[in-house]
Amino acid sequence: xxxxxxxxxxxxxxxxxxxxxxxxxxxxxxxxxxxxxxxxxxxxxxxxxxxxxxxxxxxxxxxxxxxxxxxxxxxxxxxxxxxxxxxxxxxxxxxxxxxxxxxxxxxxxxxxxxxxxxxxxxxxxxxxxxxxxxxxxxxxxxxxxxxxxxxxxxxxxxxxxxxxxxxxxxxxxxxxxxxxxxxxxxxxxxxxxxxxxxxxxxxxxxxxxxxxxxxxxxxxxxxxxxxxxxxxxxxxxxxxxxxxxxxxxxxxxxxxxxxxxxxxxxxxxxxxxxxxxxxxxxxxxxxxxxxxxxxxxxxxxxxxxxxxxxxxxxxxxxxxxxxxxxxxxxxxxxxxxxxxxxxxxxxxxxxxxxxxxxxxxxxxxxxxxxxxxxxxxxxxxxxxxxxxxxxxxxxxxxxxxxxxxxxxxxxxxxxxxx
Numbered sequence: 001x002x003x004x005x006x007x008x009x010x011x012x013x014x015x016x017x018x019x020x021x022x023x024x025x026x027x028x029x030x031x032x033x034x035x036x037x038x039x040x041x042x043x044x045x046x047x048x049x050x051x052x053x054x055x056x057x058x059x060x061x062x063x064x065x066x067x068x069x070x071x072x073x074x075x076x077x078x079x080x081x082x083x084x085x086x087x088x089x090x091x092x093x094x095x096x097x098x099x100x101x102x103x104x105x106x107x108x109x110x111x112x113x114x115x116x117x118x119x120x121x122x123x124x125x126x127x128x129x130x131x132x133x134x135x136x137x138x139x140x141x142x143x144x145x146x147x148x149x150x151x152x153x154x155x156x157x158x159x160x161x162x163x164x165x166x167x168x169x170x171x172x173x174x175x176x177x178x179x180x181x182x183x184x185x186x187x188x189x190x191x192x193x194x195x196x197x198x199x200x201x202x203x204x205x206x207x208x209x210x211x212x213x214x215x216x217x218x219x220x221x222x223x224x225x226x227x228x229x230x231x232x233x234x235x236x237x238x239x240x241x242x243x244x245x246x247x248x249x250x251x252x253x254x255x256x257x258x259x260x261x262x263x264x265x266x267x268x269x270x271x272x273x274x275x276x277x278x279x280x281x282x283x284x285x286x287x288x289x290x291x292x293x294x295x296x297x298x299x300x301x302x303x304x305x306x307x308x309x310x311x312x313x314x315x316x317x318x319x320x321x322x323x324x325x326x327x328x329x330x331x332x333x334x335x336x337x338x339x340x341x342x343x344x345x346x347x348x349x350x351x352x353x354x355x356x357x358x359x360x361x362x363x364x365x366x367x368x369x370x371x372x373x374x375x376x377x378x379x380x381x382x383x384x385x386x387x388x389x390x391x392x393x394x395x396x397x398x399x400x401x402x403x404x405x406x407x408x409x410x411x412x413x414x415x416x417x418x
Contacts, residue, residue, distance in 0.1 A: 033356075037360055042364060048372065051063070056076035057396050066370050066372050067372065068372050069396075071393070074347045075236045075266075076317070076395030080306075090302035096297060099294065101291060113305050114305040121311070128287075132269065134271065137271070148195070150172075152190070155174040180219060197227075202233065205233050228255070228257040262300075270304055317394040324401055331405040332405065335408060354417070376388075376389050390404075
């Protein structure tokens with residue numbers, strides 16, 4: 001074949017045109033914002049590498065031992081000896097992965113044991129384990145609420161909830177955050193005979209505030225709606241048995257679905273849904289994000305099942321975590337920081353920054369002084385806020401909470417925020 005000669009059976013190459021649309025152009029504003037931030041010499045706050053993890057509360061970051069205050073490891077289960085040993089044993093006995101969907105070859109004994117642990121933990125009839133918490137919301141919501149149905153949800157709902165709504169093609173009706181009256185107004189306008197699903201979260205992950213579930217569930221039931229509550233940030237910690245805000249508010253028997261994740265208090269990865277609905281098991285055959293993805297590795301479900309069973313008896317850890325939350329919240333407020341809630345409501349404490357530039361500068365000062373937190377910015381945050389999101393762990397000692405406050409004070413004065 002001669003170079004440069006196009007053979008008759010080959011399509012001619014398509015030349016680019018000056019007017020061709022770059023599909024990345026929709027991200028230009030974010031690219032410019034990021035480049036402008038980094039041009040000042042700011043360390044990229046969204047590209048931190050943990051070189052070595054020492055414990056649930058400590059890691060080596062940028063060559064320095066750092067206190068971890070942004071990991072969602074609420075109950076500190078990632079290094080629990082029983083949890084680690086269960087994972088090692090399953091890895092040795094069953095190998096590194098399943099290479100298959102749950103409806104084909106991807107259900108091992110460990111997956112059934114993990115679902116049994118969830119049924120016991122919540123005292124519910126059905127439990128379904130997904131490969132991630134994101135997939136749990138995506139799968140359950142998109143499957144049960146479809147075209148012609150209505151989803152009524154809090155405007156501050158997690159991205160996975162919004163994506164589940166979009167995938168299912170239901171009519172989406174948002175209401176103002178934690179506003180019971182606004183929620184009822186939306187429900188009143190929906191046809192009585194329509195399928196209705198109200199979606200709430202126990203703890204909202206940005207500000208760490210709790211939903212008024214007792215009142216909201218009552219309103220939802222008044223209008224004949226089913227209720228789904230995402231308890232990702234409260235499972236293991238809130239409620240007498242750690243079942244979440246639904247337990248604490250006394251409405252666990254009134255909600256239809258509870259969604260959760262293994263990547264927070266459980267300390268590994270995966271997601272789940274528990275329910276008492278008599279037809280729930282059909283979800284295993286009709287839920288696409290469950291059917292069309294590989295199941296969790298045996299070592300992961302073994303660690304999850306072991307952790308869940310231990311969380312059933314975690315009352316002492318829960319009490320200590322509440323003390324940590326109260327102490328850190330009071331300490332930060334006394335230092336002059338603006339917080340996302342008037343009182344501590346969960347293991348999340350949001351420290352509100354004046355803007356992204358000062359928030360990024362404060363984040364960098366904290367990390368250089370030995371403390372890691374999450375920098376959160378719009379559009380992930382409500383009301384266009386920039387905030388430093390602190391998530392406490394039951395393994396943080398009283399001394400560590402004191403060190404955290406000292407680092408916040410030092411960094412805040414360096415940046416001029418306090």
